[in-house]
Structure formats: C-alpha cells, structure tokens
Amino acid sequence: MFVVHCRCACSWRQGRQAMTIKKVIDDNGNIWSADSRELRSIFHLADVDGDIGCALVRNVGFIAVARRGTSASIQFNPRTVAPTALAALGYWLAQGGPDRICLSVLDTVHRQSHEMHPTPQGALRRMQGLIDKDRQRRGELPFRQQHAELRDLPSASVLSAVFECWRATAGVFCDDAYKGPLHQFGGKGRYLLVHARHDAGRFEIIKAGEGLLIPDKISRARLVGSTLEDIPDYAYGRWVTHDYRQVLEEQWPRFDHVRAAILWPGTGRVVRRYSRLLLPCQSQSGERLVLGVSDKLASSNFELEAA
Amino acid sequence: MVNDHSPSQKKTNADELATQVGNRLQYRRGQLRLNKSAIALRLGVPLLVYEAFEKGEHSPSAIQLARLAELLEVPVLYFFEKLPLAEAKRADDCGCPTEESIVYTVATAQDRLAAIAAVFQRLPFREQQCLLSIADALARGVKAGKQ
Numbered sequence: 001m002f003v004v005h006c007r008c009a010c011s012w013r014q015g016r017q018a019m020t021i022k023k024v025i026d027d028n029g030n031i032w033s034a035d036s037r038e039l040r041s042i043f044h045l046a047d048v049d050g051d052i053g054c055a056l057v058r059n060v061g062f063i064a065v066a067r068r069g070t071s072a073s074i075q076f077n078p079r080t081v082a083p084t085a086l087a088a089l090g091y092w093l094a095q096g097g098p099d100r101i102c103l104s105v106l107d108t109v110h111r112q113s114h115e116m117h118p119t120p121q122g123a124l125r126r127m128q129g130l131i132d133k134d135r136q137r138r139g140e141l142p143f144r145q146q147h148a149e150l151r152d153l154p155s156a157s158v159l160s161a162v163f164e165c166w167r168a169t170a171g172v173f174c175d176d177a178y179k180g181p182l183h184q185f186g187g188k189g190r191y192l193l194v195h196a197r198h199d200a201g202r203f204e205i206i207k208a209g210e211g212l213l214i215p216d217k218i219s220r221a222r223l224v225g226s227t228l229e230d231i232p233d234y235a236y237g238r239w240v241t242h243d244y245r246q247v248l249e250e251q252w253p254r255f256d257h258v259r260a261a262i263l264w265p266g267t268g269r270v271v272r273r274y275s276r277l278l279l280p281c282q283s284q285s286g287e288r289l290v291l292g293v294s295d296k297l298a299s300s301n302f303e304l305e306a307a
Numbered sequence: 308m309v310n311d312h313s314p315s316q317k318k319t320n321a322d323e324l325a326t327q328v329g330n331r332l333q334y335r336r337g338q339l340r341l342n343k344s345a346i347a348l349r350l351g352v353p354l355l356v357y358e359a360f361e362k363g364e365h366s367p368s369a370i371q372l373a374r375l376a377e378l379l380e381v382p383v384l385y386f387f388e389k390l391p392l393a394e395a396k397r398a399d400d401c402g403c404p405t406e407e408s409i410v411y412t413v414a415t416a417q418d419r420l421a422a423i424a425a426v427f428q429r430l431p432f433r434e435q436q437c438l439l440s441i442a443d444a445l446a447r448g449v450k451a452g453k454q
Binding site for chain 1: 324370386
C-alpha cells in the first residue's frame with residue numbers, strides 16, 4: 001500500500017504537522033488511493049511529481065480521507081465539494097464509525113484550518129454548516145436579510161408591543177401576558193415560539209400563530225411539534241435556525257428585515273418580505289425559548305434594494 | 308492503515324445506515340407530498356428498487372443519493388442525520404396513515420367533508436369517477452349491514 005504525504009503550502013510555512021492523505025473520494029463517489037496512477041492519468045498528471053490530493057480537494061470537489069485506529073481525518077473545500085463525494089463520505093464513515101474526526105477545511109486561496117469533532121455526526125453537521133455559509137456569502141440562497149437596530153422598531157406595531165411586553169416580563173413567556181400584544185392591531189398572531197432542544201442544537205416549534213403566512217394547510221398543521229429545520233423548505237429552515245441560535249446564545253433581541261422566496265409543497269416558491277423580531281425568552285419552568293414575531297416589512301429601503 | 312472493524316460490524320453499520328437513509332427518504336417525500344413513482348422515474352430506477360431504498364433493504368449509490376437530494380431539495384448530508392423521534396414517528400404517518408391518525412386529524416364531519424372535497428378536486432376525471440363508485444359501494448355496504 002502506498003502512502004502519500006501531503007503538505008499544503010500554508011501549513012508547511014506555518015510549521016504545522018502535515019496531514020497524511022491516504023484516499024480521495026471523487027465526484028462520482030469512487031474512492032481512490034491518493035497516489036493512484038490511474039487517477040493521475042485521468043487528470044493528465046502522470047508525469048507530475050508529488051501529491052495531487054490537495055489540488056483535487058481544493059479545486060475539483062474531491063474529499064480526502066484517512067483513518068488511523070479509531071480516528072479519521074477529512075479534508076474538503078466547502079466551495080467546491082461535490083454532493084456525490086459527500087454522499088460517498090457518509091457511507092465511508094458509516095463503515096467504521098470512528099470516535100474522533102479531524103476536519104481540515106481548505107479554501108481556494110491556499111488557507112487551511114483544522115477542527116476536532118468527537119463524532120462523525122458532528123463533523124458532518126459542521127461540514128454542512130460551512131457549505132451553507134459559503135453559499136450564503138456568494139448569494140446563492142434565495143433569502144436575504146438586513147439587520148436593523150431595535151430603536152428602529154416601528155411604533156404602534158405588533159413588534160414594538162411585543163418588545164415592550166418582553167421587557168415588562170423580563171423575558172418570561174406566559175400566554176396571558178403575550179396574547180394581547182401578539183394579537184394587537186387586528187393581527188391573528190404571526191409568530192413562532194420555539195424550544196431549544198438538547199440534541200444537535202435543534203429548535204422544536206411549540207406554538208405557531210394563526211397569522212403566519214403559510215399557503216399550504218398541511219404544512220401549517222404539521223408545524224407544531226416539528227423542528228425549525230424540518231419545515232418543507234429545508235434550506236430556509238436552516239437559514240432561520242442560525243438566527244434563532246444566535247439569539248439564544250447571545251440572549252439578546254434581534255431585529256431584521258427579510259426577503260425570502262420560500263418553498264411550499266403544491267405552491268412552489270412564494271416570495272415573502274417581512275420584518276422580524278427575535279426575542280430570547282424562558283418558560284415559567286425555566287426552559288430556554290425563542291419567540292419570533294413577524295410583521296409587514298418596515299423598511300422601504302430594503303424593499304427597493306431587494307427588488 | 309489499520310482496519311479494526313470486523314466485516315460483521317461493517318454490515319451492521321451499513322444496515323443501520325440503510326434504515327436511516329430510508330426513513331429520511333420516506334419522511335422527506337411525505338413532507339413534499341411526492342409519490343414514489345414520480346421519484347423513481349426521475350431517479351431512473353424501477354419503483355421496486357426505490358421502495359427498497361425507503362424500506363432500508365438497499366442503500367442508494369452515492370450518485371443516486373446525490374440525485375435524490377437534488378430531487379427532494381435537501382443537502383445530501385440530510386440523509387446522514389439521525390431522524391429525531393417525533394419526525395421518525397411522523398415519517399410512518401406520511402407513508403401510511405393509521406386509522407388513529409386519520410381520526411385525530413379529521414375529527415369532525417365538516418372537516419371530513421372538506422378533506423374529501425380537497426382530495427377529490429386534485430384527482431383527474433377518471434379517478435374522480437372511480438372514487439364516486441367506491442364511495443357509493445361503501446355506502447351501500449354500510450346500509451345493507453344495518454338492515
């Protein structure tokens with residue numbers, strides 16, 4: 001068996017320990033020895049000396065993997081990684097179920113970072129998070145938001161009424177106190193109350209206002225009890241979850257203007273423009289909650305920019 | 308490279324993963340309310356093969372899984388996440404609703420009428436005629452039973 005030692009230029013310069021690459025997963029899900037002659041010939045690199053693994057990971061969307069005992073290492077580039085390579089990686093990890101994963105993240109400008117994850121599940125979640133972040137940065141997701149200051153909350157609106165209620169109750173959510181503000185100004189309650197579960201940072205929807213603009217009745221009926229990520233538009237669910245998580249971690253309210261083309265079964269993508277207030281709350285028994293309230297868009301500037 | 312995993316352990320892990328991927332496929336398809344035949348057709352496999360994927364009897368290849376992710380509008384790593392308990396339960400509901408779940412979701416006569424009307428409107432003419440025949444036959448059967 002051949003073993004190829006790959007030393008990325010940056011880690012070499014910084015004196016870090018180089019990673020041993022033993023196999024690469026290609027964009028068809030095939031697993032190759034990193035120094036395979038056949039692989040080199042496919043890329044017309046048969047006469048090129050040295051390792052080609054890093055270049056394939058960085059530029060062509062392959063994933064490099066290695067396993068030592070109960071540990072495994074994964075090297076990938078969130079921007080270029082091929083979905084088929086990710087699928088093959090999932091199967092590869094399931095074969096052995098390593099206890100620890102060293103995740104090396106390459107980008108296209110010769111930078112590399114390393115992270116340790118205690119489980120394959122954690123590493124895969126992190127990989128998806130990095131892919132989402134990259135897509136978001138490049139504007140590939142059909143969701144946009146503009147952060148706004150709390151002092152810009154529109155007066156005489158549901159958002160400001162709920163915010164005042166939140167201040168008065170010190171963030172302790174109880175139906176009686178919030179029912180009035182959530183339904184003010186003729187609204188039917190356009191809100192979600194989520195509970196932070198312990199498994200994988202998921203948020204379970206425990207209350208959903210009647211006023212939420214969901215065109216699909218079945219999806220609407222299934223909302224309570226499901227997690228925020230598992231709404232029919234999975235990408236939107238993940239995108240929103242990120243903001244809810246930030247509010248929970250920072251324990252500080254957040255106000256945004258949002259434009260999102262949301263996918264619903266039967267209707268396809270529906271464009272929604274709204275202003276949203278997220279509030280960190282807790283139940284009377286001390287459970288950590290986040291209340292998300294939406295209202296019609298309160299920023300004409302954002303509307304013009306997003307149009 | 309050290310290979311400290313026995314073939315039997317690999318098989319168990321592969322079986323577990325096949326079940327997990329199958330549950331995820333079934334749940335997601337139910338969520339988007341797509342039928343198995345349409346997915347199988349677009350994936351380019353016979354219906355029986357796709358059904359075996361959902362049942363966890365076989366795992367789709369990496370290429371097939373990436374294509375399924377595209378068809379079901381989820382990232383491919385979605386299939387490797389463990390299904391939370393509530394969603395797993397719901398996945399069963401999506402595939403074949405139990406009598407209990409039907410009674411729970413369509414509790415009143417008015418709701419049942421609305422539900423049947425909504426389903427009826429989505430059917431093509433021929434299937435509408437079939438449904439009317441079935442409903443008529445069922446009603447006659449109930450009437451005969453009472454007599």
